[in-house]
Amino acid sequence: MRTIRKPEELTKALDKLRAQGKCVGFVPTMGALHEGHLSLVRAANRENDISVVSIFVNPTQFGPQEDYTKYPRVLGADRKKLRTVGADYLFCPSTAAMYPEGFNKPLKFAGAKWPRLARGLCAKFRPGHFQGVVTVVTKLLRITGACRLYLGAKDCQQAAVIGQLIRDLGLDVRVRVMPTVREKDGLAMSSRNRYLSADERRRALTISRTLFRLRRDLQRNAGTVAGLRARAFHELKKDMDRVQYLEVVDAETLHPARRRGRKRVALAACFVGKTRLIDNVIIPPSRIP
Ligand code: AMP
8 A cells, every 4th residue: 555645646646547547446534444434445446446545634624613633643543454455545645735825715505406415404513514525525536536436325415415516517436325334233433433431432322223213113104204203303312412403304405305205314413422423324215105
C-alpha cells in the first residue's frame, strides 16, 4: 500500500494507471477505521483494478460546537488495517493541501430537490454539514478520478445528497452504497462509538433495537405509520439524552413516507451523553394494500 499526502502526487500516480485502462474505486473516510469502513474497501478491491482510501477529518463539515478537534485520529492503526485488507493507496492530505489560503466554499444547495435532502433530517440539526461534505467529496473525486465511489448505507442522507450532486453535475462516477455493518448485538459501527462509556454503550443499543422493532411492526402492518413512529420515538427517548429525529421516509426522496409500495427507510439521530449517533434500517416495499 502506498501512502500519499499531496493531492497532485496522487492524481499523477492514478493518471498513469488510468492511462493503462485501470479503473479506480474510491472510499472516502475520516479515519478511526472499523469493519464498516473495511467492508467498503473490500468492495472497492473486488470491483476495481485499484482501490484508493482517503483519511481526512474534513473541517468544513463540522459545526462550531461539534467534535472536530476531538475526532479520533489514529493513522498508525488505520494503516495497519488497510494493509490487512489490501488497499492499494492511502491518501491522507493535510488541511492546508485541501483548503489552501483563500478557499471559499463553492457549492451551495439550490433547486427543488435540495430542501428535503440537504435541509431536513440531519441537515436541520447540522447547518452547513452537507455543504462541507459535497465540497470535500467533489474535490476528492477530482483528485482521484474514481470510476466508482463507495459509501455506507449507515449515512443514508449523505449517500442521497452525494448521489443527487453527482447526477446534477454529470460526474462520471458510479455510486455504490454498501450495507451497514453492525456489532454482534446490533449497534451500528461508528468511529464515534469509541466515545461511549459502558453505560452509554448499553443505552446506545436502544437505537438499533427501536429501529428493528419499528421495521417489524411496519412490515406486520401493526398500526399506522404515525402511530408506530410515535411509539418508537417514545421508546427511544427513554434511553437517549436527546432525540433529534426519528422518521420513516421514502428511501430515495427522503420525504415522509406513508405508502408501503415503495422502499422506505426508518432513521434516527440522537445523543447518548455528548455523543451524537445516527442509524437507519431499510424497509423493503410490501404488497399488502
Ligand atoms: P466516516 O469515516 O464516518 O466519514 O465514514 C466513511 C464512510 O464509511 C461513509 O461512506 C460511511 O457511510 C461509511 N460507514 C460508516 N460506518 C459504517 C458502517 N457501520 N457500515 C457501513 N459503512 C459505514
